Amino acid sequence: MAAHLEDAAHYPGGQADVVARPRTEADVAAVLTDGRPVLAVGAQSSLTGGATPAGGIVLASSRLTTIEPPDAHHVRVGAGVVLGTLLEDLATHGLDFPPVPTYLGATVGGIIATNAAGAATFKYGTTREWVEGLTVVLAGGDVLDITRGAHVLDDSGTFVVEGPAGSRVVPVPTYVMPDVVKRSAGYHAAPGMDLVDLFIGAEGTLGVIVSAVLRLQPLRAGLCYALVPVSDEPRALALVADLREASRQTWQSHDAAGIDVAAIEHMDDRSLQILREDGADRKYEVSWPASAGLLLLIQLELPLLTQEDAYEQISSALDDDGPDTPLARFCRVLDHHGVLDDAELALPGDRKRAEQLLGVREAVPAGVNARVGRAKRDLDGRIAKTAADMVVPFEKFGEMMDIYRAGFARRGLDVATWGHVSDGNVHPNVLPRSYEDVEAGKAAILEFGVEVARLGGCPLAEHGVGRHPVKQALLRQLYGDEGIEQMRRVKQALDPQGLLAPGVLFST
Numbered sequence: 207m208a209a210h211l212e213d214a215a216h217y218p219g220g221q222a223d224v225v226a227r228p229r230t231e232a233d234v235a236a237v238l239t240d241g242r243p244v245l246a247v248g249a250q251s252s253l254t255g256g257a258t259p260a261g262g263i264v265l266a267s268s269r270l271t272t273i274e275p276p277d278a279h280h281v282r283v284g285a286g287v288v289l290g291t292l293l294e295d296l297a298t299h300g301l302d303f304p305p306v307p308t309y310l311g312a313t314v315g316g317i318i319a320t321n322a323a324g325a326a327t328f329k330y331g332t333t334r335e336w337v338e339g340l341t342v343v344l345a346g347g348d349v350l351d352i353t354r355g356a357h358v359l360d361d362s363g364t365f366v367v368e369g370p371a372g373s374r375v376v377p378v379p380t381y382v383m384p385d386v387v388k389r390s391a392g393y394h395a396a397p398g399m400d401l402v403d404l405f406i407g408a409e410g411t412l413g414v415i416v417s418a419v420l421r422l423q424p425l426r427a428g429l430c431y432a433l434v435p436v437s438d439e440p441r442a443l444a445l446v447a448d449l450r451e452a453s454r455q456t457w458q459s460h461d462a463a464g465i466d467v468a469a470i471e472h473m474d475d476r477s478l479q480i481l482r483e484d485g486a487d488r489k490y491e492v493s494w495p496a497s498a499g500l501l502l503l504i505q506l507e508l509p510l511l512t513q514e515d516a517y518e519q520i521s522s523a524l525d526d527d528g529p530d531t532p533l534a535r536f537c538r539v540l541d542h543h544g545v546l547d548d549a550e551l552a553l554p555g556d557r558k559r560a561e562q563l564l565g566v567r568e569a570v571p572a573g574v575n576a577r578v579g580r581a582k583r584d585l586d587g588r589i590a591k592t593a594a595d596m597v598v599p600f601e602k603f604g605e606m607m608d609i610y611r612a613g614f615a616r617r618g619l620d621v622a623t624w625g626h627v628s629d630g631n632v633h634p635n636v637l638p639r640s641y642e643d644v645e646a647g648k649a650a651i652l653e654f655g656v657e658v659a660r661l662g663g664c665p666l667a668e669h670g671v672g673r674h675p676v677k678q679a680l681l682r683q684l685y686g687d688e689g690i691e692q693m694r695r696v697k698q699a700l701d702p703q704g705l706l707a708p709g710v711l712f713s714t
């Protein structure tokens with residue numbers, strides 16, 4: 207059982223009576239009639255303590271691993287299927303599920319329960335947009351098979367959920383969700399919403415997901431990565447804005463020569479220091495000029511082309527009669543912003559280089575987590591990861607970063623920030639030198655939550671709320687006491703005894 211008592215947030219105090227590993231929907235239903243609290247878990251990569259049990263039964267999805275043969279557009283998969291395995295399986299059919307989060311060890315059930323979002327949310331949206339149907343077992347054991355489009359909220363503002371145990375009237379909350387590209391902030395609620403959406407992002411508090419029907423698309427052929435050092439944030443944001451705009455135009459016009467960017471990642475100057483201190487630059491054989499204030503990692507989608515053609519397009523991109531291709535246009539945009547010479551490209555098919563560039567990006571959170579772990583071990587056992595996961599409309603990104611910098615500086619905190627700039631979503635992480643830094647970091651994050659909401663953003667973007675007291679406080683700040691009460695009424699309707707994931711999202 208020990209393996210299941212902690213998630214990636216290393217939230218303290220995990221405990222359970224028993225671990226159940228059901229193989230079938232009927233097994234899951236049997237667990238949910240036991241009468242004890244049940245916490246469904248996938249890979250336990252939660253960064254919020256949401257997958258840390260607090261007694262009762264841990265329902266591990268590790269045996270719900272069926273992948274049915276896909277058709278051209280959909281696949282039905284078990285909740286315990288690991289994303290890396292799913293992507294490999296789909297690739298053999300020439301298919302892809304593009305909204306995956308950075309961590310490919312997460313499970314299908316976990317990403318649906320948290321409405322996870324990946325780097326490529328800018329182009330592909332979040333998990334929510336790719337879920338066409340769910341099989342969910344409710345508290346008490348009723349099985350709900352729901353398909354998108356079959357149960358849409360009407361003017362009554364309630365869903366009526368029928369099952370052998372009777373019908374449940376579920377009052378949908380009336381709060382207005384922030385209008386941003388990603389949100390993992392309590393129950394989804396909107397006029398005309400689909401019942402499927404109520405369970406997506408509910409963090410296991412309303413039912414256990416047994417399987418899902420996911421939407422698919424053809425495998426992307428020509429993925430190219432560019433690691434681009436930029437001197438400062440305003441210049442970086444100008445480049446990101448141009449690439450976002452060019453990509454949007456391409457998606458609208460279907461221009462075969464248009465720029466098509468799926469994701470732009472961001473690593474700030476403190477993150478670069480960490481990479482250097484840890485030798486990640488040497489390990490992954492990358493370098494950037496001393497003048498670089500931050501790095502961007504751009505994921506560009508290209509039509510299939512040979513490496514020779516790609517080199518030819520790059521070398522002649524700036525010529526007066528240079529080619530009019532997506533890659534040449536991309537080079538011209540980089541040149542226009544004065545960053546082409548220092549950019550490092552991993553061309554389609556150059557898997558090794560792509561893995562190195564992605565490795566640099568992943569080395570930032572790894573380096574930060576290692577530092578937090580050392581501080582906890584050497585300085586104070588109460589030290590814990592202290593990080594924000596907020597999103598604002600991209601146009602407000604610079605303002606949000608100024609607010610973060612001022613709030614952290616006022617408290618004398620050392621902070622590294624990285625994340626998904628193309629979505630307006632980054633993760634500032636405190637590098638604590640004492641427990642006081644952790645407390646000061648929490649206060650800063652609560653303050654930022656108010657500011658981010660004022661900017662039209664959401665203080666809980668992709669990791670969810672879980673059991674984390676700061677995240678639960680951010681949720682309450684966002685929707686107020688009345689919003690939390692409305693969520694409680696949803697929970698009460700579907701899980702009257704409060705057995706599913708008690709203490710997740712809000713206290714019970």
Ligand SMILES: Cc1cc2nc3c(=O)[nH]c(=O)nc-3n(C[C@H](O)[C@H](O)[C@H](O)COP(=O)(O)OP(=O)(O)OC[C@H]3O[C@@H](n4cnc5c(N)ncnc54)[C@H](O)[C@@H]3O)c2cc1C
Pocket residue numbers: 213214245246247248249250251252253256257267285307308309311312313314315316317318319320321322323324325409410411413414415416668669672707710
């Ligand atoms: C290195 C790293 C990188 C990460 N990158 C990202 C990222 O880019 N984007 C992002 O969004 N997140 C990211 N995360 C967070 C985490 O991977 C996601 O939250 C993921 O969706 C969790 O999946 P999981 O299978 O590990 O679920 P778990 O951690 O096991 O569970 C997460 C929540 O889902 C519920 N749940 C799990 N399975 C079920 C089920 N079958 N039915 C009902 N509820 C269920 C749990 O009760 C819990 O509340 C990252 C985490 C790590 C460690």
